Amino acid sequence: MSKTKYRIAIPKGALFAGSKELLAKANITFEDQTRKLILETSNSEIELLLVRPSDVPVYIENGAADLGIVGSDVIGEQEAQVLTLTAFPFGHCELAVAVPAVSPIKKISQIPDYCKVATKFPKLARQFFRKQGVPVEIIELYGSIEIAPLTGLSEAIVDLVASGRTLQENGLIRIETISQHSARLIANRVSWQLDHDWIIELLTLFLQK
């Protein structure tokens, strides 16, 4: 399908509110009380795609959208072939290793060999434990990671932590921070080349104080 408008992919979930605010800075507003997934905006040249966070780089890499807003955790996990243009001061969180509060494991050096680790971020988790020199068994899940150790599916988890409340409410404690993350603006390389002036103009508006 050919594109008639500029397209920006924005993530549902944690980064949605921040993305909406950011777009407002560039005078791009939209009606979000709808079930539509392609949203018209106040700017007739621009439409928004409302997609799952992990799908944002896919749309960008294949040119189905020109720009995307997504967490650096997703970019790191997927190693998508996109341009990462800038970082935004929202969506701050940390990728961390957590275990049940009652676990004998109190720090990362106590993780036993072949420990089962549940995560949505298998690549980043594997990288981390490989660096530590600890062989672990990664169990890939798509959501509700916190219940994995509570049900005996795993002994530890690697997940994003923002306020830490979810961990606390599920009886988990963080034993190590792997990396820090926040929102990023990514672009398709061909869009960057063909619509360069538009992207730079928008970027300037996004970054104004």
Add this chain to the structure above:
Amino acid sequence: MNNSSFLPAGSRDLLPTDLIKQEKLRNALLEIFKAWGYQPVLPPTLESLEALEKGRPQFSKECFKVIDGDSQLLALRPDLTLPIARLAATRLSSVERPLRLCYTAQVFRQSLHFGDERREIFQAGIELIGCSSHDKPYSLSQTNKANLECLSVLLEALNKINLPDYKIVLSHTDLWEYAGEIFHRVEEYLEIDLSSEFDVLMSKGDFIEYQKAVYKAEERCQKAFKGDKTDSELKACFQSSSKETPLNYLKKACFELTGKPQKILDYLDKDSDLYQEMSAIIALEEIFGSDKFIIDFTLRPDSHYYTGLYFEVVTSGEGKAIGKGGRYNNLISCFGSSEPAIGFSLQVEPLMKYIQDDSIDEYMKNKKPISVPASSESVDSLVQSIKQSINLRKKNPIVTLS
């Protein structure tokens, strides 16, 4: 068992209409290549893995490997430039230069990224190898001559197949070396190689990491200057530039090195070879129109055999480049003596979308078969029918037995 699992991931069957389309496209491209004096060649499907790795070490990860009866490690060719470079340096080494060769053929690659990406890729392209002047084959004027010929063939080919709204995106591996020259003294002082560090970061397309590296370099420079008051010359080099400090400039560079050619050329020193080479290419606008080129110096080739001009073909309908090419002056010497070379390859399959369907219908109509009744009941009448059909084929393109 599900029948569809017999087809390996990333593979496809080409059906009759696909093949008619593909043949039409390949013939249109070959016609242009041949009209410019390029002669078709076809290297073998299996190459020695060792030869491929000589030109591009990453190939060992990307190509499909095969072991022959003598335990030799072979690979399905992942590229045509490399085998043609080998051919040029060996069997064709004494043929008159420049060597003008073209091809349409498949290459085989396994993506390191997604399993379902196409593994068998149809390409069409040219290679322009060597130069008639034995004096200064690597001089700017010889480089310009070959660059302009190669890009003109490409532009004519794209026009011929009516590819809509395409652009040639130009880049050059010297830009970062050129930026590096500005910092040469700073680099020597700090014993770091800024240009290659930035080059690597740029090739990943991560501008945040890139800018972090510039900040880090700036910090190190400032620290170094604090402790050293004597080397005023060095200090001057770091701080003075016509507009701003070089490091300050580098910080913004990732956002400013993409756009319309004239704007980007303004950033370059008019006396530099890089400026001369790029502006010579832009002079082709006089023939092909003023909207065909974009410069994007943040574009880095993924093959390290490119040694200068690098370009990609993009169109607004496709999220990825559909063709690429550039100069590879060091590749031929991997297999023989050194000589300059340049070439490009186009991906045939994404281009097929742009071949009009009605032209296929017309093709089919022109080749509408005539049918000769043939009875299976008697051998005699069957033989008569075949005899009749052979006669009819002298005047009609397609005659079938019914």
